[in-house]
Amino acid sequence: MRGVTTETPPGALPERTKPLVLISTVASDAHTWNLVFLQLLVEELGHPVVNLGPCVPEELLAQACREHRPDLLVMSSVNGHGFRDGLSAIRHLRAQPDLDPFPAAIGGKLSTSDSDDPERVRELVEAGFDAVFMDGSAAVSTFRRFLASVERPTGVHPPQHRQWTVPLSGKAAP
Numbered sequence: 729m730r731g732v733t734t735e736t737p738p739g740a741l742p743e744r745t746k747p748l749v750l751i752s753t754v755a756s757d758a759h760t761w762n763l764v765f766l767q768l769l770v771e772e773l774g775h776p777v778v779n780l781g782p783c784v785p786e787e788l789l790a791q792a793c794r795e796h797r798p799d800l801l802v803m804s805s806v807n808g809h810g811f812r813d814g815l816s817a818i819r820h821l822r823a824q825p826d827l828d829p830f831p832a833a834i835g836g837k838l839s840t841s842d843s844d845d846p847e848r849v850r851e852l853v854e855a856g857f858d859a860v861f862m863d864g865s866a867a868v869s870t871f872r873r874f875l876a877s878v879e880r881p882t883g884v885h886p887p888q889h890r891q892w893t894v895p896l897s898g899k900a901a902p
């Protein structure tokens with residue numbers, strides 16, 4: 729699945745009539761159906777997708793961002809290490825001097841807790857995520873609206889995306 733897009737011939741950058749979405753997970757996460765689900769969802773909404781597949785090391789993620797110049801990075805993790813590994817991944821990305829800031833979101837089962845953890849969500853946002861979609865009934869519908877709000881070319885890190893934070897309860901969509 730690594731580096732695969734369903735719309736683009738090998739070696740060519742996808743046609744960008746809509747924002748290019750790079751889908752990834754964290755280094756520790758071997759789950760794949762969450763990534764397939766996201767790819768199908770994002771493609772259904774008309775976006776070209778590059779899906780890096782499971783267990784993506786931070787440097788590979790940074791390299792993929794250099795190669796594809798995504799308009800949006802969407803990370804998914806469900807193995808329970810998403811908070812820790814997502815934090816590390818976004819810090820690594822935001823520390824790359826040759827990568828202009830671009831919108832980034834993370835979602836899934838980011839911890840093994842069922843309760844809200846606004847402090848950890850805040851940490852992810854402060855580290856550089858523009859949106860955090862905790863598992864819950866509202867996550868996917870809120871994500872669809874978030875995606876619709878991302879326009880290309882971005883070039884800058886739009887601060888307005890910071891409002892798209894869905895707590896564990898799945899309530900509180902903007």
Ligand code: B12
Pocket residue numbers: 756757758759760761762765766802803804805806807808809833834835836837838839840841861863867868871
């Ligand atoms: C299949 C599976 C596996 C398979 C994965 C095979 C594969 N090729 O994918 C295998 C056996 C390898 C596996 C391994 C492990 N697994 Co597992 N696995 C599952 C299982 C049964 C189904 C996951 C799945 O495919 N779901 C289908 C996809 C489509 O749905 P999803 O992943 O839930 O994603 C949905 C949402 O989370 C959301 N979403 C996800 N990402 C994002 C991102 C955004 C932006 C948005 C908006 C929404 C969103 O949308 C999706 C559709 O609704 C779940 C339990 C379950 N019933 O969910 C456990 C589960 C995910 N696994 C779990 C665990 C703990 C593990 C292991 C650590 C077990 C172990 N001790 O070894 C390892 C981890 C391995 C690793 N390195 O990551 C836990 C995670 C605990 C947590 N987060 O609280 C779960 C929840 C089981 C449990 N109840 O304990 N697993």
